[in-house]
Amino acid sequence: MAFSINDLNYEKDSKERMPWEHYTEEFAKADPAEIAGRLSLPYDEEKKELTLKFLGSVYYISWPDFQVTHEEDDAGFYPLEEMHYAKILAIRFLLNGNVSQGSGRFKTYREMPWGEVYLRQFDGRCIKRLAFTYGNRLKDFKEIMEHLHAVPVDHGDIAYQVEIFPGYVVQMILWEGDDEFPPSSQILFSDNFPVSFAAEDMAVMGDVIIGSLKAFLKCL
Structure with missing residues (x-):
């Protein structure tokens, strides 16, 4: 079952529960040059297209109608074209995000505001x-991460980090299960996430990434 924003129990009047139309209206009213400048993104004035890298692939996002296309690569699956909540994350980042680089430290979800x-x-x-x-299936996980050109990191039994938006990095860590203990995992976020993202x-975001892994595996 796809992850629903309703699963997060937002406050009734929270903007995070606004319909997709709310975000597209806000995007249409926004200044694409301001977005490009604030986020240091390429913007083609003639085509009226912003260029955004998301989970390893380059996307072109048209203004004012937020139509998404991708630059050809070997990924085989494109979350910003296929996943509704990936689109919401992207449009919210364009509207509210800021350029930021982490300090090199990573935090658990619990440690975030x-x-x-x-x-x-x-x-x-x-x-x-x-984890489950x-x-x-560490071999499958390794193949998916290598397909995404993710960077291996020295945690757990296997771990990789991926840049989901420019400057914003997620680490996924797995410990293999055995006869005595079930498998376990951890997801860490670069410490700059609060600059642009709420909890x-x-x-x-975590759900979008994990949901994408299954689709990427089918592309191998």
């Missing part, structure tokens, strides 16, 4: 899902 509030949902939809989907965004 308001992370405690949504920790149960994040743990169930992201941490446990990652790939904790006994709610990060929960959806």
Whole structure:
């Protein structure tokens, strides 16, 4: 079942629960040159297209109608074209995000502002899902990460980091299960995430990444 923003129990009048039309209207009213300048993104004035890298692939996003196309590569699956919540993450980043680079330190979801509030949902939809989907399939996980050109990191039994948006990096760590212990996992975020993302965004982000892994595996 796809992750729903409603699963996060947002406040009733929270803008995060606004319909897709709300975001597209805000995007249409925004100044694409301002977006490009604020986020240091290429903007083609003639084509009225912003260029955004998301999870390893380059996308072209038209203004004012937010139509998404991708630059040809070997990924085989394109979340910003296929996944509704990936589109919401992207449009919110364009509207509200800022350029930032992490210090090199990574934090758990719990350590992020308001992370405690949504920790149960994040743990169930992201941490446990990652562990029980790939904790006994490390070879599949490795092949997917290499397909994404992710960077291996020295944690757990296997771990990789991926840049989801420019400057914003996620680490996914797995410990393989055995006869005595079930598989386990951890997801860490570069410490600059609060500059552009709320805890709610990060929960959806984890779900989008994990949901994408299955699609990428089919492309191998």
